[in-house]
Amino acid sequence: MKADVLVIGSGIAGLVFSLKIARFASVAIITKKGRVDSSTNYAQGGIAAVFGRDDSFALHFQDTLAAGAGLCHSDVVRVLVQEGPERVRELIDWGARFTRNAEALSLGREGGHSRRRIVRADDLTGREIERALLAAAAASPNIAVYEDHAALDLVTVGVGKESRCCGAVVLPATGESYLIHARAVLLATGGCGQVYRHTTNPPVATGDGIAMAYRAGPHIANLEFMQFHPTALYPADGDTTLLISEAVRGEGGTLLRANGQPLMEHLHALGSLAPRDIVARAIDQEMKQSGSSHVLLDCTSISPTEVRSRFPNILRETAARGIDMLSEPLPVVPAAHYACGGVLTDTRGQTTLPALFAAGETACTGVHGANRLASNSLLEAIVFAHRAAVRVREELCRPAPSVDEEPGPIPEETSSARTLISIRDEVRDMMWRDVGIVRNDADLAAAEARLNDLVAVSGDAGLTQEEAELRNLVLAASLIVRCARARVESRGLHFNQDHPRRDNEGFLRDTVIVQ
């Protein structure tokens, strides 16, 4: 099968990119489950962008850099904040209905933001965006969406510097794997939260894009910076856990110890709304010291009217689990939430492998540095998906490269990957325990040794979708640990007890992994 452009993933990054490409070329979107199955569909708080009268690009820029703990690329952050509002307006043009006051967008507040700047659709922002983008995609004759089609591996032609991506091997839920040829490929496969036992991410977030990219050759960066969201509902519900949006703390929700005492009051000037890494570490420490399984989030200072109008989904979902957040505190724990690192790209989505682009959570653009500012990820996805589309358009205007070269071999079937299924739980538990919010050298070394063994037994192809995901999950975990071991300091989301200080002499740079 052939398309001008192949897009892997149907979240916000894949859809925005596709809608732009479809104006001049044909797009095949493959997505491994249903088209709505994505982190995008679960995003609660909203999209950060400068719309407030008291806000400015300079303030959004500063807040983003402050969160990023010295590693944000300032040129890329400038692009993000300056182009953000125009891209949000495009979402509105595609039909996204954001919550409004009388005449303007109603802006929420989240941790690390010095102004109200979170554009939202109640507390179901992602669902509204996904709905609007999928409807727009369905109306485009140039876009074909293939559900239940998992990309197994990227395919390249040429060798060395001449090597470029020319498509992907795809496995439909029913039937044999086959090759989709394309002149450009966008990886928009989202994050890898499922690598951890407790996560806010949906089951599709198994790090496939990072793993496929690593196997094909482009550089990967900064995977040690896994963001743990401080407030996921306890107990976890199956593989994923309900997120309690940071916007709840933005409106006055307060973190308490399990015994009811305030938790953050004396730990940070911003109290419960301190940056996420600080809050998550404080909760982790409190749980370890007190032996409690969770802490509490008290929302009773927010008026019931406000809770009902502002957080209808969280109110409904917690009530369905038997908790009345209007009158009792919510039990919460941190959970793996967002990968700040990923496949390294330039400001136009180009990876280090020609004709392969990446956008959204799977990419590492340089925006987030060592810690992502809340609600900057949906923004990053739309800004850089747009830029990648402009770049791909230039690419398609050039004469097509000669096709006399055969694509690289499609990997042979092996059965050893089947053994991976039995170790999925082991990996997720180990990552949670040894490569979690607080790390140390011995645990990281042990995790690396175990993961090396597991990567070595994983086969290449002839896999079921589930086996392919497991293979990717193990590889993504091992890349996280490699990055974490390479950073011999503590910065942003990466905290190593054996090296508790920031080392600007040695580590004021990205951690780049080359295959």
Ligand code: FAD
């Ligand atoms: P996704 O939306 O995750 O889409 C990835 C797509 O790739 C999916 O369709 C998936 O099925 C597909 N895929 C994966 N692997 C394969 C494969 N091998 N083959 C084919 N398809 C594949 N960010 C904010 O900015 N604001 C928020 O308020 C916010 N709230 C969040 C709340 C929750 C609960 C979660 C989990 C995340 C939240 N985030 C938020 C983060 C944000 O939602 C994500 O970073 C963003 O949606 C990622 O978009 P994406 O397009 O990169 O990936």
Ligand code: SIN
């Ligand atoms: C939230 O609503 O707390 C999530 C926001 C984000 O992850 O950016």
